[in-house]
Amino acid sequence: MFEALRIRDFRLLWFARLVSLFGSWLLVVAIPAHVLQLTGSLAATGLTLAAEFLPPVLLGPVAGVLADRWDRRKLMIATDVLRAVAVALLLLARDPGDVWLVYLALVAESVGTVLFRPAAQAHTPAVVGTGPKLISANSLNAITDGTVRLVGAPLGGALFAVAGFSALVWIDIATYLLSTLAITMTASAATKSEGRPGRFFAQLREGAAFLHTERDTARLLVVMTVFLAANASLSALLVPFGVRVLGGSLQIGLVMSALGVGFLIGAPLARRLDRMRSENLLGGALVATGVAFVLLFVSRSLTGALPAAVLIGVFGSAALVTAQTAVQRRTPNDVLGRVSAVQFTGEAVATCLGAIAGPAIAQVASLEAAAYLACGVTVLCGLVAAPHPVVRSTKTAHDRGCRSHGKVSRE
Structure with missing residues (x-):
């Protein structure tokens, strides 16, 4: 396996x-x-x-x-x-x-x-x-x-x-x-890359230039950053939702465990679906994650909340694995460190902002309104991640370039 x-x-x-x-x-x-x-x-x-x-x-x-x-x-x-x-x-x-x-x-x-x-x-x-x-x-x-x-x-x-x-x-x-x-x-x-010493800022610009040229990779990073912000917002709302609606800390603990179980299922599922185009798999997983979050926040008992939490873990995990693999495959290895750092920086910023924004919106409007807004953003991310005509040609050209320059490492 x-x-x-x-x-x-x-x-x-x-x-x-x-x-x-x-x-x-x-x-x-x-x-x-x-x-x-x-x-x-x-x-x-x-x-x-x-x-x-x-x-x-x-x-x-x-x-x-x-x-x-x-x-x-x-x-x-x-x-x-x-x-x-x-x-x-x-x-x-x-x-x-x-x-x-x-x-x-x-x-x-x-x-x-x-x-x-x-x-x-x-x-x-x-x-x-x-x-x-x-x-x-x-x-x-x-x-x-x-x-x-x-x-x-x-x-x-x-x-x-x-x-x-x-x-x-x-x-x-x-x-x-x-x-x-x-x-x-x-x-x-x-x-390591073949860059000469003393070219630190030039290498920084090279990483930015790659993302400017490879728009599909850049779009993928933006989509996942926005998704992670929405996910952080929803995660921050889970505890008050569990206390107010599901009945207390024990119930929210069970929901968290169900999320973990789903996460463990989703990772190998992404591996089995690797033959699918990454854009199809990622888009579908993000839309399904948003829908599963809606099912969770409309639940009024563990009977509905636990299966929804498992689905969130399954599809959310599949989305993360698919996105990471797509970035690694599309990016030449000599700039992959810089692109990965952009990805992780976006993740950190998104997590901070999302964790602040979710409770703030809930305070102004309502917990349900904040949750459904974040769910809508998650679904929108899935739609944006869906295939575009330019994706196929760009990816194919990149794959040809990697093969011709010997950048694909040993299998």
Whole structure:
């Protein structure tokens, strides 16, 4: 089912992703809980989220240039070491006056993640190729992400109560070091662009020029950014909806679990539907996601909400995997780091804005009005993502160009 696992280097990269992500999610609940224990301040606790969101917004384009400029394997190793050191700073935060160390650690860890993600996304096609194994790799990564998110946060909360904050920090440090070791064991062939030193801003402009020329890829990134903003808005409304309509925190917890189950189903589904045109699959998945959100917000009990949540997870996951694979296949590898960084920066900005906009609109109008507006935006994204005549010719020309210049890596 997951052909990419037959490739040794990908197995090592997948293991590195699994352990480092698991360690990070163990701290998702523990860090804000620790800050709340230290300070007793909700504002100080909320700043932990701001500290993590700031670097992706500010450093995204820079990270993309570095991912294309430097050896990506070495960059991933260096950023894992950076993140291990950053997390270790959390061990020094023991009093209310030390809370600034928590923010410093979170910013430093986030900087490492901002540098790691575009390098990893650009490195994957170089390892598995751009054929069927690429969507196999992306589907497996999506399943891994969904499983870790489903298990990591509640397990971290339980361990925080039983073993304490320091134990979780040491586990996270260990996972980053294990990730470093796994990536070090991969093949040492350089994976970087051929740009000369001193051309940083020129390379930044080259990435922008590529997106200006390849309008279909740019349109795909815009569509997914808008979708993620709408999705963040809907996610922010789920908790008040669950409390007011479904009956309380237990019910919304079950809805969240149903979303996770759907997410795990959707990733392999996208892999099985890879023979379809990506525009058809993406457009259909986004429209179905919007409709499933409508079904959720019209529900008045778990009987309707749980199946709707599963459908949201299925189609939303399929859309994300399809979009990521399409970007990787359409983009030459020597600019893929920069394009991936644009994608991740848009994701961070969209998530921030959507999480703010949804509750704000609900406050002014109503929760239902805000939810249906975001659902409509999601459906519109699906319609915009639908095939256009220019998509076929552009994609075909790009594929011919990749083959003629030898840019498609080994299968």
